[in-house]
Amino acid sequence: MSTSAARRGLTAEGLIAKARAEELAGQAADKMRERCESMGLTAWRQWVSSELDKMSPLMRSMILAALKARAGK
Incomplete structure (x- = not known):
């Protein structure tokens, strides 16, 4: 886990959950x-x-x- 993530209080599980949520949002988009x-x-x-x-x-x-990210592609 990176130092900045640790400072924000994000755990490995939290980072994984965030990545999964972003992936799902991308699929929906x-x-x-x-x-x-x-x-x-x-x-x-x-x-x-x-x-x-x-x-x-x-x-x-x-x-x-x-x-928005995909619109720029």
């Missing part, structure tokens, strides 16, 4: 992006907004970050 092709951009944005509203604030922020 990929699936959302796949739907974009068939829906059209405007309808897709409305759908994504509706889906994000149903999620917890943490998951919402993680998926938004994954969507």
Whole structure:
């Protein structure tokens, strides 16, 4: 475990859980992006907004970050 992670109080289990959550958020973002092709951009944005509203604030922020990261590719 890195020193900065230790200072923030993150355990190995916590880091693994965070990595898994980020991976799941990335998978969700990929699936959302796949739907974009068939829906059209405007309808897709409305759908994504509706889906994000149903999620917890943490998951919402993680998926938004994954969507933004993938948009730059």
